Amino acid sequence: MASQTLSRTKPALAVAVLAALLIGLASALAGGDVTSDTRLSQQRDSRETRSDEQQAEDWGLLAEDWVRYRQLQQGPLGVYSPNLDPLTALGIEARNDEERQRFAELQVRAESARVSKELAYQRAYDQAWKRLYPTLQIVTLTAAANSSPTRLQGNGRLALFIEDNCMACNLQVKKLQAAGRDFDLYMVGSDNDDARLRQWAQRVALDPRSVRERRVTLNHDGGRWGSLGVAGDLPALVREVDGQWQRQ
Template structure:
């Protein structure tokens, strides 16, 4: 074999390896990220469309709701529902009336579902614990005799509820005595104290017991009343009624 052939063979091998390496180069990172971004944007758009439809809103209305919640409204009331947020920030009477009607319809559906579940819950209680008394308001009488009220208003509220805070401020400003029950407090005294401080409840009135702060502990559900919180109720002729 002639020695002159060796360099040619080596050069051919090098060229083949170089071509193979070039063809195995990975897809540029920028292209991969662009594809992921497109998929994410498509997913977000589909989610926004579905959420808007659930609330009876158009896509542009849902976009405005999200924009509003990124501003002061979202800071003051971070858990505000879309219809309330858009209604508060309505730009015309027509808009305000539209969101009010949508919310009435939504609340009607929610209340009907809640009552249906309450009936199922009552039936389950009777099956599982026959003869055992349900949780009632203070001073409750035997089953069938109704809940005996103290004569004061009972006010049911929850955290992150601007309307709850507003209603309690109105009652306090009017000098009304009432028993406040926080729904979802998880038996945490600190949660109630923090809410009371944030709402501006007068500590002197709490010490004087003209306003009492209490955990709900299932009392709101035991009343079986329709509607959302806040709920201001009073016992009238052995029947609890919203005021």
């Protein structure tokens, strides 16, 4: 009788042990999945952190500067100028004179390095064109309108009057570009010097594609600014409204 009871108990015990093993294995596998997901998430966060640090380093910024830039891009500045570069954004929103001066110096150094590279490439481009197509007129990366009537004719587009060596003018151009606006630019006091206009366009990183597609035009002022009768200093962003030129 006892042997019969023991015989019936052994299969039940075996089933219980097997069930426990299966439950333990499932739990281990589930735990492994959680650990794996956590590890992947940590690795992804680590990559993003390194990416932010690298981007900050590319601009000569501190990690906390990059955090503030990200925060600024989530506020009104990011709405008005979503593609504004970090140095300009941080400079505009500087919290004191010392911070403003630091970002200004960083931007001057960065733009100086960029212009040097662009001029070097422009020289290489010019040489390549002359070597490959010696009988054709060279195609430049930027364009300038040389002649047009002194009186500015309104066409519904924005007109931006600027002058060389004007930080406020450069910032206005950056804002318009960042917002994707079309406009006609006129340099006051350029003396019809095409090279001066092109060099200025390179310094402010004017998008060459916008110029080629005529979404942005580069022009010498040729007395137009004085003929508009609009008060105030440069830069001046204006549009003709009901026959009158008004600041925008």
